Amino acid sequence: MPPVPFTQGSLFGEADAIGYGSGQVYDEMVTGQGRLRPHWQTFMSTLGPLDSDQMAERWEEARRLLHQNGVTYNIYGDPNGMERPWPLDMMPLLLPAHEWKAIESGLIQRASLLNAILTDIYGPQTLTRYGRLPPSVIHADPGFRRAVHGIRVPNDVHLHFYAVDLARAPDGRWWVLSDRTQAPSGSGYALENRAVIAKVLPDSFRHCQVERLTGFFDTFKETLLSLAPRANGTGGARSLPRVVLLTPGPYNETYFEHVYLARYLGLTLVEGADLTVRDRTVFLKTLSGLEQVDVILRRLDADFADPLELRADSSLGVAGLIEAVRAGNVVMANALGSGLMESMAMKSSLPTLCRHLLGEELRLPGVASWWCGNDAERAYVIDHLDGLVVKPAFPSLSFEPIFGAQLSAAERSALIERIKRRPWYFVAQEQMALSTAPVWQDGRLQPRPLVLRVFLCATPSGGYAVMPGGLTRVSSESGRLVVSMQSGGGSKDTWILAPRRADVSSAQPRPALATEPTASGARPSANDLPSRVADGLYWLGRYAERAEGALRLLRATQSRLIDSNMPGATLQVRPLLDLLCSLGMIPADMAQVTESGANRGLREALHAAVNDPDHPNSLRAQVLRLHRTAYSVRDRLSMDMWRVVSAIDRQTQPPKGRMDPASLLLRLDDVMITLAAFSGLEQESMTRGAGWRFLDIGRRIERSLHMIALMRGVHVADLDRLDEPMQAATLAVLLELGESVMTYRARHLTSVQRSSVLDLLLGEEANPRALAFQLAALDRHMRALPSQGVGTGTDPTGGALAIVAAARNGLERTEAMASGDALRALLDTLAMSLPDVSNFLAHAYFSHAFARSA
Numbered sequence: 043m044p045p046v047p048f049t050q051g052s053l054f055g056e057a058d059a060i061g062y063g064s065g066q067v068y069d070e071m072v073t074g075q076g077r078l079r080p081h082w083q084t085f086m087s088t089l090g091p092l093d094s095d096q097m098a099e100r101w102e103e104a105r106r107l108l109h110q111n112g113v114t115y116n117i118y119g120d121p122n123g124m125e126r127p128w129p130l131d132m133m134p135l136l137l138p139a140h141e142w143k144a145i146e147s148g149l150i151q152r153a154s155l156l157n158a159i160l161t162d163i164y165g166p167q168t169l170t171r172y173g174r175l176p177p178s179v180i181h182a183d184p185g186f187r188r189a190v191h192g193i194r195v196p197n198d199v200h201l202h203f204y205a206v207d208l209a210r211a212p213d214g215r216w217w218v219l220s221d222r223t224q225a226p227s228g229s230g231y232a233l234e235n236r237a238v239i240a241k242v243l244p245d246s247f248r249h250c251q252v253e254r255l256t257g258f259f260d261t262f263k264e265t266l267l268s269l270a271p272r273a274n275g276t277g278g279a280r281s282l283p284r285v286v287l288l289t290p291g292p293y294n295e296t297y298f299e300h301v302y303l304a305r306y307l308g309l310t311l312v313e314g315a316d317l318t319v320r321d322r323t324v325f326l327k328t329l330s331g332l333e334q335v336d337v338i339l340r341r342l343d344a345d346f347a348d349p350l351e352l353r354a355d356s357s358l359g360v361a362g363l364i365e366a367v368r369a370g371n372v373v374m375a376n377a378l379g380s381g382l383m384e385s386m387a388m389k390s391s392l393p394t395l396c397r398h399l400l401g402e403e404l405r406l407p408g409v410a411s412w413w414c415g416n417d418a419e420r421a422y423v424i425d426h427l428d429g430l431v432v433k434p435a436f437p438s439l440s441f442e443p444i445f446g447a448q449l450s451a452a453e454r455s456a457l458i459e460r461i462k463r464r465p466w467y468f469v470a471q472e473q474m475a476l477s478t479a480p481v482w483q484d485g486r487l488q489p490r491p492l493v494l495r496v497f498l499c500a501t502p503s504g505g506y507a508v509m510p511g512g513l514t515r516v517s518s519e520s521g522r523l524v525v526s527m528q529s530g531g532g533s534k535d536t537w538i539l540a541p542r543r544a545d546v547s548s549a550q551p552r553p554a555l556a557t558e559p560t561a562s563g564a565r566p567s568a569n570d571l572p573s574r575v576a577d578g579l580y581w582l583g584r585y586a587e588r589a590e591g592a593l594r595l596l597r598a599t600q601s602r603l604i605d606s607n608m609p610g611a612t613l614q615v616r617p618l619l620d621l622l623c624s625l626g627m628i629p630a631d632m633a634q635v636t637e638s639g640a641n642r643g644l645r646e647a648l649h650a651a652v653n654d655p656d657h658p659n660s661l662r663a664q665v666l667r668l669h670r671t672a673y674s675v676r677d678r679l680s681m682d683m684w685r686v687v688s689a690i691d692r693q694t695q696p697p698k699g700r701m702d703p704a705s706l707l708l709r710l711d712d713v714m715i716t717l718a719a720f721s722g723l724e725q726e727s728m729t730r731g732a733g734w735r736f737l738d739i740g741r742r743i744e745r746s747l748h749m750i751a752l753m754r755g756v757h758v759a760d761l762d763r764l765d766e767p768m769q770a771a772t773l774a775v776l777l778e779l780g781e782s783v784m785t786y787r788a789r790h791l792t793s794v795q796r797s798s799v800l801d802l803l804l805g806e807e808a809n810p811r812a813l814a815f816q817l818a819a820l821d822r823h824m825r826a827l828p829s830q831g832v833g834t835g836t837d838p839t840g841g842a843l844a845i846v847a848a849a850r851n852g853l854e855r856t857e858a859m860a861s862g863d864a865l866r867a868l869l870d871t872l873a874m875s876l877p878d879v880s881n882f883l884a885h886a887y888f889s890h891a892f893a894r895s896a
Contacts, residue, residue: 066212068477069489070135081138081539088246094485097132101482104132104242112676112684113234114298128298129532130235131481132242135492135514136250139541145208145216145496146508148406153204153498153506155392156223156383158399160200164191164379174398178415179387182466184438185224187344187379189351193368195377196269199500202375203262203339205229208406208494210477217474218408219493224381224437225341228513229497230299233259233306235535236511253510253538261507262499263307269373270336283336286310286326288317290342290358292674300341301677309339311677314346316572319362322369327573329732329887330828337373344378345438386469387413387435409474415466423470424458430470432457439467446470481516481532490516494536511536576736577888578675580880583724583740585671589664589690590717591748594779595621596652596661597710603648604703613771617756619644621775624755626659627651645703652706653696661713665694678733686720735823742823743879746816749803750873752779759866761796773799780811800865805853813872817850820879827887842882845875 066074071082078086090096105127113128137145162169163186169175180186205226207219236255240247270283287309289300304311310326317335318325325332340347346356348363366372382388389411396404412419413435423430427446434441444457461468478489496512514534599618602611622628628647655662672679672687679687693713701709724741728734753759756776761769773794777783780803790798806812824843852868 070479134535200377204498223383227296230302232513239535251540258509268502285337286312288340317360324372328570414468435469510538579737580740583737584744585668587744617772621755742816759862842879
């Protein structure tokens with residue numbers, strides 16, 4: 043029996059261990075005589091002579107596309123950063139149509155079998171009652187969810203989305219390594235792989251007549267729609283079901299895929315905090331209140347789904363979710379408890395169960411497995427340990443695969459004792475040689491072991507559909523015993539070759555969800571934006587403006603320190619240093635430096651204020667906050683906006699060595715241009731919905747607070763105590779930081795005057811940098827927000843509007859510009875009251891502390 047060891051785990055969590063036996067390895071591209079297999083001939087002919095320079099150019103194109111699209115996977119604790127670029131090899135895996143047809147048939151049978159087993163286990167349990175399945179296999183598995191036993195799922199379908207890991211034995215047959223039934227990952231990466239490779243190798247893709255993937259996702263979307271407990275359009279009050287994709291959040295290893303699939307399928311991406319259960323019904327917290335949720339496509343392990351009935355320490359799930367499922371008011375896909383089928387302990391029972399439940403022989407064989415919880419199988423494992431690989435029996439257990447042949451006598455004895463002490467924790471499998479596929483590396487083709495993950499979805503009619511392709515993963519080295527992304531492994535697109543051109547599936551119109559227009563043209567309300575997303579966009583605007591304010595201040599200071607020939611540079615350094623100190627960007631004693639560029643400590647402090655990520659008020663720290671916030675609302679940002687955010691992050695990464703002053707100034711200039719691109723996309727490319735309004739509200743509040751901080755930092759109310767040259771230098775600095783130098787020059791040909799500068803930066807509603815402009819914009823935005831918010835008052839923005847109105851009235855008093863005492867009092871009042879606008883908005887739209895049912 044061809045065997046292969048394979049650890050349980052997610053796509054990236056644990057390595058896929060591969061052991062090589064002494065048999066011949068199957069090569070996917072060439073025969074044992076070194077000839078190209080027939081289905082590879084067309085593909086290789088389209089590549090020409092495999093010129094290394096040309097192939098390197100194509101590889102660079104693929105890398106750039108992946109980078110521009112922000113395709114990453116996350117690794118916790120990585121010193122090089124959590125986000126890793128997605129490793130894609132540009133040589134696809136090719137499978138002919140006749141071979142795929144056999145695989146497809148076997149996978150559909152396997153999905154039906156596992157679903158039937160789940161239906162029995164969480165229902166009548168006849169399999170264990172009549173001895174066809176050992177009860178200990180179920181009850182020893184931590185993945186068995188007693189809390190959901192007896193809950194009837196629609197149409198008895200537990201597996202709505204399912205993945206299988208396959209490997210090819212030396213004899214050419216495909217074998218099942220493992221099943222993914224909890225929350226299968228990888229389909230979004232497979233879709234992205236296809237998008238990139240089809241662009242890099244367009245001629246090859248066209249001539250090889252590759253099956254398209256879109257039809258599979260259309261079917262899956264139809265299935266999700268069909269699961270909704272409420273009938274579409276019931277009573278005229280409901281036109282479309284609401285389907286959401288539940289993610290653990292931006293720190294999950296496959297968060298990119300969650301965002302990608304939510305966008306592609308038209309789902310609302312939510313975290314546990316976005317949902318709440320009221321009266322055994324799940325609601326989405328939106329700006330206009332609570333909106334009922336019909337279907338949840340979960341990418342969250344069942345353990346964490348409901349802290350009331352599962353893991354009490356989970357902050358990722360929704361309290362009361364199981365009760366809502368039990369009441370039939372919401373459907374989970376996959377059903378809670380479906381992860382039980384990932385158990386390795388059950389694999390040896392599948393052939394018998396297939397004959398009993400389906401009346402058929404199992405078409406796709408699995409790797410020979412022995413569960414040590416069974417006395418006879420445990421005895422076999424102990425007697426034949428040298429030829430087996432020992433692994434965890436259940437996904438929740440965690441230890442590295444143990445190759446029996448590599449153990450010393452003492453280690454072998456210790457392992458046997460561990461097995462005897464807790465036999466139900468262990469499964470043993472044989473080893474087999476995996477097939478190899480070509481990868482392009484170091485300017486030539488090299489063979490690498492592969493594992494193929496294939497995806498299936500339930501259909502509305504009750505069967506299963508198979509994605510015509512999959513995610514192929516390859517090892518980092520030809521002799522390496524693991525296939526793991528963390529260890530440098532890669533991925534491939536998987537091409538299923540249609541026998542005739544007419545057989546290539548074409549894209550079909552996708553069904554609508556609650557996030558899309560209906561057939562009648564009605565569109566969902568713009569106010570159904572999840573509150574968490576609105577909160578994230580609000581802070582994205584604030585962090586973008588905060589980064590820009592810090593950048594302008596640092597750039598103005600640096601330019602004067604390295605170029606003392608600038609008009610007024612020497613005098614202008616003093617107020618700039620005062621501002622840096624008042625904003626906590628440099629130490630307070632640095633404000634006393636008078637000689638431009640002569641103080642080494644000042645240069646070090648400025649370098650830290652630009653590049654030090656641990657400095658709380660540095661430019662780098664602000665950009666990290668900007669990037670982290672953008673990542674949390676990535677599904678709401680356009681691809682161009684995300685590329686700009688990524689560019690800002692790259693441009694502000696700390697240099698490996700010390701930067702000279704001119705290089706530092708050039709870096710600041712580059713970042714300013716990129717930040718301007720972000721602002722431009724925000725103003726010119728975002729639909730004027732609630733999301734844009736909250737983003738701009740955040741920007742306006744932050745710009746207001748920053749202008750007030752600048753005025754107070756240079757003690758603008760007390761400028762008359764300074765000599766005339768110092769007054770002029772301070773006012774010139776304020777004009778530059780307020781991006782108003784050209785406007786002032788166009789209006790006033792004389793030297794800078796205090797009253798004119800204050801009028802332009804504080805009271806001029808036509809100046810986008812003026813405080814009055816920000817307050818007017820805030821007033822317009824808040825009046826356009828939904829009045830049926832979730833606060834306790836009838837007008838959720840009333841308090842915020844009152845603050846803004848008082849601020850505008852204060853600016854309209856002309857004596858504030860003339861009297862230092864009045865101006866000082868006004869700035870102090872604004873500095874204390876404007877932050878409360880943020881508190882009012884959070885209470886009205888983000889917290890849902892007093893939310894009502896829809």
